[in-house]
Amino acid sequence: xxxxxxxxxxxxxxxxxxxxxxxxxxxxxxxxxxxxxxxxxxxxxxxxxxxxxxxxxxxxxxxxxxxxxxxxxxxxxxxxxxxxxxxxxxxxxxxxxxxxxxxxxxxxxxxxxxxxxxxxxxxxxxxxxxxxxxxxxxxxxxxxxxxxxxxxxxxxxxxxxxxxxxxxxxxxxxxxxxxxxxxxxxxxxxxxxxxxxxxxxxxxxxxxxxxxxxxxxxxxxxxxxxxxxxxxxxxxxxxxxxxx
Numbered sequence: 001x002x003x004x005x006x007x008x009x010x011x012x013x014x015x016x017x018x019x020x021x022x023x024x025x026x027x028x029x030x031x032x033x034x035x036x037x038x039x040x041x042x043x044x045x046x047x048x049x050x051x052x053x054x055x056x057x058x059x060x061x062x063x064x065x066x067x068x069x070x071x072x073x074x075x076x077x078x079x080x081x082x083x084x085x086x087x088x089x090x091x092x093x094x095x096x097x098x099x100x101x102x103x104x105x106x107x108x109x110x111x112x113x114x115x116x117x118x119x120x121x122x123x124x125x126x127x128x129x130x131x132x133x134x135x136x137x138x139x140x141x142x143x144x145x146x147x148x149x150x151x152x153x154x155x156x157x158x159x160x161x162x163x164x165x166x167x168x169x170x171x172x173x174x175x176x177x178x179x180x181x182x183x184x185x186x187x188x189x190x191x192x193x194x195x196x197x198x199x200x201x202x203x204x205x206x207x208x209x210x211x212x213x214x215x216x217x218x219x220x221x222x223x224x225x226x227x228x229x230x231x232x233x234x235x236x237x238x239x240x241x242x243x244x
Contacts, residue, residue: 006018006041007038017034017037017038018037018038018041020037025037029043030049032044032049032052032053032056033049035052035208036048036049036052039197039201039204039205040196040197047155047156047157048195050151050155051151051152051155051157051191051195052195054147054148054151055148055188055191055192055205055209056205056208056209057209058144058147058148058184058187058188058209059144059184059188059206059209059210060209060210060212060213061210061212061213061216061217062184062210062213064217066097067092067097068089068090068092068093068097068098068210068214069089069213069214069217070092071088071089071091071092072085072086072088072089072092072214072217072218072221073085073217073218073220073221073229074229074230075088075089076218076221076222077221077222077226077227077228077229078228082215082218082219082222085218085221085222086211086214086215086218089214089217089218090207090211090214093203093206093207093210095132098185098203098206098207098210099185099203099206100132100133100183100185100186101132101133101185101186101188101189101192101199101202101203101205101206102189102199102200102202102203103132103133104131104132104133104134104165104185104186104189104190105189105190105192105193105199105202106199107131107132107133108133108161108164108165108189108190108193109161109193109199111164111168112160112161112164114164114168117164117167117168117170117171118171118174118175120168120171121168121171121172121175122175125175131168131172132185132186133165133182133183133185133186133187133189134169134172134180134181134182134183134186135179135180135181135183136181136183141179141181142181142182142183142184142187144183144184144187145181145182145183145184145186145187148184148187148188148191149162149166149187149191152191152194157191157194157195158194159194161189161190161191161193161194162190162191162194164190165182165186165187165189165190166182169181169182169186185206188202188205188206189202192205
């Protein structure tokens with residue numbers, strides 16, 4: 001079986017990443033620079049380094065209650081290894097948790113030329129379309145998004161997608177019964193589009209940022225001494241039939 005790749009070459013005498021010696025990258029480049037280089041094939045400018053670094057930090061962890069962290073902690077509490085539990089946490093990432101970034105990016109690409117955000121919101125609500133990248137179970141305002149947009153402005157990555165995302169978000173919240181702030185998925189989607197990334201790779205970028213948090217959550221549970229974690233019966237409501 002043969003594979004073709006332009007990413008990495010390993011041979012006696014050294015490893016090559018995108019045409020550069022890995023040892024040179026080790027000596028001269030940061031982790032964020034090398035991630036950008038591996039994914040895009042070009043070394044990032046200073047503003048790209050700052051922006052990607054901020055995106056990774058913003059997504060690094062979101063508490064033990066986040067589904068992926070809860071799953072990872074539960075799995076490691078049953079006696080599994082750290083890497084097995086982290087992998088289980090990764091598998092818990094989906095369109096409603098951590099994976100909305102791709103859908104949000106596609107939505108922004110499709111609608112960023114819309115001038116009437118209020119009209120668009122009304123149309124989507126009438127069609128009962130749920131727009132990814134907006135709303136949060138706990139937060140009325142997602143400060144991570146605001147901080148990222150501020151940095152995007154400062155590093156000249158605030159363009160048509162970011163402008164539309166914030167404008168649409170304001171219209172959405174104004175016409176909804178509860179606050180639906182643009183969240184980390186929506187903010188990352190808009191900014192990554194401005195940086196030239198495609199929607200298809202964005203879940204991967206979110207995953208790179210969240211991985212340290214999953215490792216930390218898993219390790220904390222593994223070393224807590226608490227043993228098996230499970231939902232208390234008092235928190236489970238039986239809604240089936242009762243036959244005596």
